[in-house]
Amino acid sequence: MASVDDPETNKEFAESLDADFPLLSDPGKDVAIAYGVVTDERPVPFRWTYIIGPDSKVLRVDREVSPSTAGADLVAHLTDLGVAKK
Numbered sequence: 001m002a003s004v005d006d007p008e009t010n011k012e013f014a015e016s017l018d019a020d021f022p023l024l025s026d027p028g029k030d031v032a033i034a035y036g037v038v039t040d041e042r043p044v045p046f047r048w049t050y051i052i053g054p055d056s057k058v059l060r061v062d063r064e065v066s067p068s069t070a071g072a073d074l075v076a077h078l079t080d081l082g083v084a085k086k
Contacts, residue, residue, distance in 0.1 A: 001019075001021060001022070001023045001024065002023070002024040002026050002031055002032070003023060003024070003025060003026065003045075004026050004027055004029050004032050004038070004045055005025060005027065006025060006027050007025040007027075009025075010023045010025045011023075029043075029045075032045050035048075035050060046063065047065045047067070048061060048062060048063050048065060049061070049062040049065050049070065049073070049074060049077075051074075051077055051078065051081065059081055060077055060081065062074075062077060
């Protein structure tokens with residue numbers, strides 16, 4: 001997960017969710033710009049999900065992310081891609 005918020009804000013967010021995954025803080029928006037979720041016309045990031053394979057290639061981009069179904073949608077995408085469950 002990546003966010004343009006500062007590290008302290010992201011730490012508080014992750015703790016509030018008991019998150020067990022890494023959260024990248026990108027306050028300079030370098031990563032967000034590289035992935036196209038922030039543009040000159042849209043300084044607030046789009047909420048998109050990128051699924052990146054072990055070879056660093058983007059396997060899928062979900063541009064229709066809903067916070068209420070994002071977890072289930074991610075599982076469905078990973079299943080469609082044949083990613084084995086751990």
